[in-house]
Amino acid sequence: MPRTIAVRGTLAMLAVLAMVTGCTAQAADRPDGRDDSRPGGSSAVSSPAPAPAASPTPEPADEPGREPGHEPKAAPEPKKPPESSAPPADVLMSQGSQGAKIRELQARLAQIGWFDGAPTGFYGQVTVAAVQGFQGKRGLPATGKTDTVTWRRLLAMTTEPTAGELNGETVRKPAAKLDARCLTGRVMCVSKTTRTLSWVVDGTVRATMDVRFGSEYTPTREGSFSVFLTSRHHVSTLYDTPMPYAMFFSGGQAVHYSSDFAARGYNGASHGCVNVRDRAAIAALFAEVRKGDKVVVHW
Secondary structure, eight states: OHHHHHHHHHHHHHHHHHHHHHHHHHHTTOTTOOOTTSTTOOOTTTSOOOOOOOOOOOOOTTSTTOOTTSOOOOOOOOOOOOOOOOOOOOEEEOTTOBSHHHHHHHHHHHHTTSOOSOOOSBOOHHHHHHHHHHHHHTTSOOOSSEEHHHHHHHHHHSOOOOHHHHTTSOOOOOOOOOOGGGSSSEEEEEETTTTEEEEEETTEEEEEEEEEOBOSSSOOOOEEEEOOEEEEEEEOTTTOOEEEEEEEEETTEEEEEOHHHHHHGGGSOBSSSEEEOOHHHHHHHHHHOOTTOEEEEEO
């Protein structure tokens, strides 16, 4: 019996040692790095198990510019739009060119009042100035060269020149478009675009005649005016030149007959007056116009 009790005691001790060894092995994974199986280490049985470390809150994966566990990324700089790489318009005609195409260009410019005189077929300074004026009026680069854009715009505004136009015998000008200020009352409606004067009474055109204007140094004023003086045999005291059938509307500027215009055409210019070259037409107009009648000079 004593032998049996001793055996049972030995078996109980071995069971206790087996339990202690198993807990020590698990305790070796403690987060503080201590190994409880070493001498002097804390007993795994008597020490409470440490609480598990809290898991970090994951970053939102769908937040723009962020990835889980990373700092926000800087917003990308907006891309600059690419600069226009459209090639410049091709030049079709320029100073020094000559031929039938130049003659057509000049005839078309004459139709809308930008070229004076007969077409020559030579692209000189006069044609350069005419093309520059046409381009500048329409917001195009005023180079004086006829490029594809300028040519297309001119074609859209004009008609195919006749043989008479190409030879300088006639000029087919478009019908004068009346300014809104010309639609009421008695008005001398002067268009710088078509270079015409229309005598308009209550919106009805009674007569139309060719006119020319001042040069760039002495330009004809634009706006709405009234006739304040008429003089049948007027002579300019400033230039000592005749101004027959003068109808003054702004300072020294008047509508009047010009023998120089009749002789030289658009190769000359006035000192600011509106020159008429048809003596019979201006004489008939002078007979109708009264003081206080309107004069509208417009494009």
